[in-house]
Amino acid sequence: MFTRSIKHYFLMDKGDFFVHFMDLTEEELKKPVDDIVPPRLEALLELALRMSTANTDPFKDDLKIDLMPHDVITQLLRVLAIETKQEKAIINADPTDVALSGLEAFSFDYIVKWPLSLIINRFAAAFALRQRMFNFVQNIQYYMMFEVMEPTWHIMENNLKTASNIDDVLCHHTSFLDNCLKDCMLTNPELLRIFSKLMSVCVMFTNCIQVR
Incomplete structure (x- = not known):
């Protein structure tokens, strides 16, 4: 049941949830990341979950939102360390110099409670x-x-x-x-x-x- 819950949100198993979430957060995620109020995003996330078929998921309250310091491309480049001049500039850029929007910075997080945290740990491999x-x-x-x-x-x-x-x-x-x-x-x-x-x-x- 728990692994199915993770599939809902990270493998887009609940398509209607994403539609509701993006509709509700569209205006908020257009803002620069520094102007976004995280509790408001969390409230919209909760509303999107309640409006979708994910409402029946007993683990839905464990889904959270995280605002990252880099967009996903920069994070991938940091790991891959691709050495073109343009990508080097992106990798070495100070995150304070890059004006990210909420759409570029937001990421889903998931609270994994003990004892499942012994098995499912996003940092274990890292x-x-x-x-x-x-x-x-x-x-x-x-x-x-x-x-x-x-x-x-x-x-x-x-x-x-x-x-x-x-x-x-x-x-x-x-x-x-x-x-x-x-x-x-x-x-x-x-x-x-x-x-x-x-x-x-x-x-x-x-x-x-x-x-x-």
Whole structure:
């Protein structure tokens, strides 16, 4: 019964509800998002539910409205991180500089009560992905610090003990830097591009779910 309720609103299973909702909120959603009074939208949502076949749904009161800081396209671009100039400008735009209408900003939310919240959790997948990203960054950091830099540093220290002049010191130091860059995969342009892309996506995704 509960999953059917979610289907009503998020998969448009109750078409008449959406017709009533859009008719009632048309004037309100045309306004800039900063001018919209959320309690008024909630009242119109409740009225639309009462007027439609969704009125028989025992979970209808769990449906809520949320006003997002970005439109849906911007949110998708933040996740996908598509790299055209225009899309980059949209992704990096300060939400305060973009005048969203209520129609662009509104989104349906749903209150999932315990114990169903243990199973149906809109953030579970997002946080799992963020944890995987965090593990990736930690592993990269560990590899660079302890698998590459630390042993290479000890090699340089031992070599410096046998250095007899400044040229030897410079040579060992240069060798240390070159080996670190190479073993950290920072000298291969293709690997560097992929690595940079992965790190950018991690940061962008984390910022996106923090805003949400």
